[in-house]
Amino acid sequence: MTYPAPTVRDVTAVVPVRNGEQLLPGCLTALRQAGVGGTVVVDGLSGDRSREIGAEHGAVVISDEGKGLPHARTIGAAAATTRLVLLVDCDVVFPPGALAELLEEFAGQDFTALQAGLQSVGGPGYWGLALAHHHRTGRSRHWFGLVATLFDRDELARIGFDAGFASGEDIELRWRLRDAGLRAGVSERVLVEHRFAGDDFAFAQDQFLMDGSGLGRMVRKHGWRGLRLLALPLAASVRGITISLVTGQPRWIPYYAVFGWFNYVGLVRGLVR
Template sequence: MSAGDRGADAGLPDGAVLRLNRHTHVTDGGAVLFGGVPARVSRLRPTVAEQIQGGSLTVTDAATRALAEYLIEAGLADPSPESLPPGDVAEITVVIPAYGRSRQLDRLLRSIRDDLGHVRVIVVDDACPAEASEIADVTYRNKAELVRLEENRGPGGARNAGLALVTTPFVLFTDTDAVLRPGAVALLLRHFADRRLAAVAPRVAGLTAPDPNWILRYESARSSLDHGADASLVQPHSPMAWVSTTCLLARTAALGSGFGAGLRVAEDVDLVWRLVAEGWRVRYEPQSVVEHEHRGSARAWLGRKFFYGTGAATLARRHPGLAAPAVLSPWTATVLVALAAQRRWSIPVAGTVTAATALRIARRVGRTEHPHALAARLAGYGFTWATAQGFALAVRHSWPAFALAALRSARVRRVVAVAAVADAVWEYARLRPDLDPARFAVAKRLDDLAYGAGVWYGAWRARSAAALLPVMTRRGTSATGRAATPMSRPAHLASGRGRRRSSSR
C-alpha cells in the first residue's frame, strides 16, 4: 500500500477515544486550541467544540471522525490505544538483527514466545565471527528461523535481510538487548486502526538490575532511548523528533526496501523521517513498555553516546536542515545573543524583544478571551525553550567550540559554567532520578561531552558543518519548540468569524 492509497477509508472507527495532549492549550471554553506539530491556533465552531469533553473526544459519526482526523494530523490529540479495536498478533513477523549476545538473544526470544505465542520469528546473524554456533543453538532451541549473512551489514542491513522474507502485514523489529513486557506489542498493534500509520514505537525502560551502579541509575532516568511518558506523533523539529528501532512495530507495506543502504548509525531516524516525508504517520506510545539492557561500564556507555553523535552528519546530508542542533527564530536568537553578551544592556534588550514578541503574538492570535495572557504564556515558553537550546549548544552539541573560546574569554567561561549547572539542575528536577544530584550532574556532563564529540567527529569525517549549525526560521518556535505555521481553520471546523491570520512568532 502506497502513501496515496490510504484515503478512501481513512479515519478511526466508532468508539475510538482521543485525548488532547499535554502541550495543547485550551482557551475560550474549548473553542480555541493552541499547540500541535507544527504549532498552530485552531478555532472550532461551538457545536464542534462541544464534542470535546474533559479534554477527550469519542468518535461516533462522520463529523467526529473528521474532527478526530484533524486533531491527530495537527498533533493536538492522540488516540487512546485501549479504545481501539484489537489486532491479531498472528499477523506479525518478528525480525531480530543479531551480532553476538547469544545470552540476551535467548532472553528476548523467550519473552517473545511468552507474549506473542508462536508467531514467526526471523533471527538475522550479521556475520558474527565469535558466537555463530551459540546464536544458531539459541535460535533453533526457541523455534525461530535463522538467516546468516556472509558479510557484516550493520543493524539496518540485517533488518533489511529479514524484512525481505516477511509476508505478514506487520513486522516487529527488536534488538537482542530488549525484553518484551506482556501485552506491549498487542497494545501497539491497536494503533494500526489508523490506516495512515506506518510505525509505532513503545517506551523503552531500563531492565531492572539487582545492584545498579551510577551509570545504570542515570540511564534508567535519562536513557537516549526513553522518550518519556507523553504519547505523540513523531516528526522532525518537534519534541518527539525520532524513535528508536530498539523495538518498532511497522506496517510492512509502508517500509518499501526498508532501512537506508549502507547506514550503520542513525538508520532508525532516517527511516522515520523518510516515512513522514512520504505522508505516513509515525507514533510514540508510552503506555506500551519494553525493557532494555543498558550499558553499565563507563567505556561502553560513553562509546555508545559518541557513536550516536556521529550519526548527525549522516542525517544532515540525507535530510538537509532536519538534523540541526537548534531551531531558532530571529527573536529567540536575539535574546540568546543579548544574554550571552553579559552587558548592562543585555537584560533590557532581552526583555524588550520578548515583550515585543508577546504583543505581536497577541495581535496575530486574533479573537480570544484573553489574547495577551495567551501571548505572554507562549512567548514565555518560547523563551524557555530557546534557553534550553542555548544551554545544549554550549555544553553538548558545540562544546568543543565553546571550550576553545573559553580559553581566551571570561564571558564564555561564565556562559559555559551557567549552562552546565543550570542544565543539570533543570534535568534533575524534571526527572527525579534515583541518583544523588552530584553524580547525576557528572553523568550528564559526560553524556553530553561524548555525544558532542561524536557530532564533531562525524562532521569532520563528512567534511561538512551542516550538523553543527543551528537553523533559523522566520516563523519562530512554539511553546514547545516546534516550528510555527499559519493558523489552521479547516472549513468544516472553523467558526467563520474573523479573517485568517498567521500565528508566526
C-alpha cells in the same frame, strides 16, 4: 486494499543480534509467549552462541554478513512471511499482553510504524544506572525509533533505510516517513522492558559516539535542514544536569557532562566521514 484486523499471528518478529547470548533468550521467550507468527533472528557474525540460541527457540536464523543493523533489519523484514513485522532488539522483553495491545493501537490509529514505549533498566554499575536514568527521564523517550517497533512490511520495503547510516538511521527514517505523509509514533499505552547490554564506561562511551555520529551524518545529508540537530547533545546535557540539581541527584552530573562531550566527538566524526 482493505485488510481484516490483524492479530499477533500476522506479525513476524525481526531480531538483530551480535554477541547477545545473555539477552537473547529472554527476548525470544517473550515473543514466543506473545504468539507471533514467526521470528527471524539476524546474526551479525556473533562470536558467541547467539545463532544456536535463535535456532533453539524455533527462529529462522540468517546472517547480515557483518553489514550492520540497518541491513540486518532490511533482510530480516524481507524474510518475513506476514504483512506486519516487529523490529525488536535483543535487549527488549515484551511483557504479557503488550504486543496484542500495541497491535490494537497500531491498527486503530492507522500507523505505518509504531514503537512501544521503553522502560529502560541498567546497572548495577554507575554507567548502566545512568544510561537507564537518562532514557527514562530524557525527551528522547517520546521520539520514534526502531527498538521495539511494529511496521507495515511493504511500506518498510518501499521506504527502506539509507545504507550510509550505521547509527542514527531511526532519525533519518523518521524524517522520510514524515516527508512521505506516513504516520509513525511512540505508543501511549504500551511499555516494554529495555535492558542495556553493558554496564561500564566503555559501553556508554560507544553509545555516545554512535549517537553523535548519526547526528553528524544527518547534518551532512540534510544540510541547512539538519543544522538544528547540532544543538541536541548540548540541550540534553544542560537539561539533565539541571534536573539532577533540582531533584537533589548530583551523582548524575558527570554522566551528562561526558554524554555531551562524546556526542560531539562522534558528531564531528559523522560530519567529516
